[in-house]
Amino acid sequence: GGGHPGKAELQKARMRLSLQEHLWAFFQERVAIPSEEQAVARRAALDICAELRVFLHAKLPDMPLREMYLSGSLYDDLQVVTADHAQLMVPMILEKNLWSSIPGEDTIMNLPGFWLVRRENLEYFPRGSSYWDRCMVGGYLSPKSVLEVFEKLVAGSINWPAIGSVLDYIIRPVVPSETLTLEVQYETDRRLYVDFLPLLVMEDGVSLIAKPHRLAAERHENLWRQSFRVAETAKLRALDQEDAGCRCACLKVVKAVCKLNPALARLNASQLTNAILLLSEQEGDWTQEALADRFMQLLRALVGHLEAGRLPCIFSLKVNLFCELTPQEIDELGYTLYCALSDPESLLRT
Ligand code: GDP
Numbered sequence: 095g096g097g098h099p100g101k102a103e104l105q106k107a108r109m110r111l112s113l114q115e116h117l118w119a120f121f122q123e124r125v126a127i128p129s130e131e132q133a134v135a136r137r138a139a140l141d142i143c144a145e146l147r148v149f150l151h152a153k154l155p156d157m158p159l160r161e162m163y164l165s166g167s168l169y170d171d172l173q174v175v176t177a178d179h180a181q182l183m184v185p186m187i188l189e190k191n192l193w194s195s196i197p198g199e200d201t202i203m204n205l206p207g208f209w210l211v212r213r214e215n216l217e218y219f220p221r222g223s224s225y226w227d228r229c230m231v232g233g234y235l236s237p238k239s240v241l242e243v244f245e246k247l248v249a250g251s252i253n254w255p256a257i258g259s260v261l262d263y264i265i266r267p268v269v270p271s272e273t274l275t276l277e278v279q280y281e282t283d284r285r286l287y288v289d290f291l292p293l294l295v296m297e298d299g300v301s302l303i304a305k306p307h308r309l310a311a312e313r314h315e316n317l318w319r320q321s322f323r324v325a326e327t328a329k330l331r332a333l334d335q336e337d338a339g340c341r342c343a344c345l346k347v348v349k350a351v352c353k354l355n356p357a358l359a360r361l362n363a364s365q366l367t368n369a370i371l372l373l374s375e376q377e378g379d380w381t382q383e384a385l386a387d388r389f390m391q392l393l394r395a396l397v398g399h400l401e402a403g404r405l406p407c408i409f410s411l412k413v414n415l416f417c418e419l420t421p422q423e424i425d426e427l428g429y430t431l432y433c434a435l436s437d438p439e440s441l442l443r444t
Contacts, residue, residue: 113438114386117347120442125174125350131284132168135177138280139164139288141261143182149252158187158225167363170327172342174350179287184244186294191215192224193235195296198317199412207413208317209302211235211294234316237304240292245274248290273305294318308418322409326367329408333371339380341370344388354444357430360423361396364407365415369396371408390438393431400428 143164150157166181167173194212198205213230221227229239249267254276258265264279274290292304302318334341348366352358373388373395374380380388399405399416403424407413416424434441 114383116439116442117385117389121343121347124354125346127173127175127177132173132177134280135286136168138263138278138286139168139180142265142276142278142288145257145261146182153251156225160185160187172327172346172363174346175353178285179289181289181291184290184292186226186240186292188226188294189224190297192219195300195302203313203317205317205417206410207320207407207417208307209300209320210316211302211318231316236316237292237318238306238315240304241274244290244292248274248276309420322407323364325409326364326371329371330367333374334380337380340382340385340388341374341380344385344392345370347389348392351441355441358427360419360427365405368405368407368415369399393435393438397428397431397435400424400431
């Protein structure tokens with residue numbers, strides 16, 4: 095106001111200070127997972143992974159797979175609130191001369207970030223030449239069919255009660271589940287969900303996972319999803335390491351906010367990570383003291399991306415990371431975040 099220059103500024107600074115304090119308190123109390131809890135969850139996932147390896151080697155020695163491994167935020171120290179999920183990556187081996195990948199933008203679906211995997215040379219190498227021909231639908235490798243193969247195996251022919259009693263867990267496949275998920279109860283009140291994620295690593299280094307398009311129309315059924323997760327996570331960590339920054343902390347806070355507020359549950363780790371990476375390109379100060387400022391800037395940026403209906407992936411700008419949200423979901427997310435801009439603390443009261 096007129097006679098008191100700087101008063102508004104002062105008040106703003108005070109508010110910012112308290113948001114800063116609240117964010118770090120929220121981080122300590124709600125976001126961060128005690129290391130003991132993380133260790134026990136990782137242990138449970140590893141035990142299951144080991145059992146599955148033994149089972150698959152014994153039961154299906156000729157299935158062309160590389161060694162399965164665990165991955166996800168639980169292993170990158172990016173999981174928040176509770177240590178309750180992990181992915182079991184199942185890398186499939188494809189014969190180079192029999193399969194080729196076609197980017198989604200070159201298909202009639204025109205969908206960057208998704209790929210078709212086409213069977214080649216059928217005239218010289220007839221159906222059956224590749225183990226994975228059994229999962230071929232209309233000339234393409236079908237992720238849905240691949241998941242069904244694993245589902246039959248995992249839900250049908252593994253004696254989970256027996257394995258569970260040896261490991262002292264209660265294990266059961268989650269049915270129905272869109273992906274293939276095991277529920278592992280490793281203490282009376284602790285559960286871990288392990289997703290099976292079949293994975294193709296194509297010749298050009300493109301990683302494709304068998305995770306269906308969310309708005310699964312029939313014409314999307316053969317699409318493989320490109321995964322940028324390894325690059326995204328590595329980039330975020332590398333930037334933080336260069337300047338002792340708070341990008342990972344900021345990501346964890348906003349992930350927790352989205353996990354704890356049902357209205358924001360549709361925003362996922364990949365979208366949030368990319369929004370932070372995009373912000374990092376224009377904003378240099380990621381010191382711990384700047385957390386509140388960057389958090390607010392991130393919320394504003396997300397509102398902007400939602401208004402545009404578009405969030406590019408920094409590793410492939412033509413990919414729209416909002417392409418699986420309906421217009422209504424985009425509106426609702428945008429509205430919730432827009433309201434939070436004037437009262438960000440409301441996001442922390444959960
Ligand atoms: P969080 O689940 O929110 O803690 O985030 P994560 O970073 O662990 O991401 C897990 C999600 O990313 C799952 O929905 C996966 O299906 C998906 N995803 C995509 N690509 C990958 C990948 O290469 N590895 C893993 N673990 N998950 C991936």
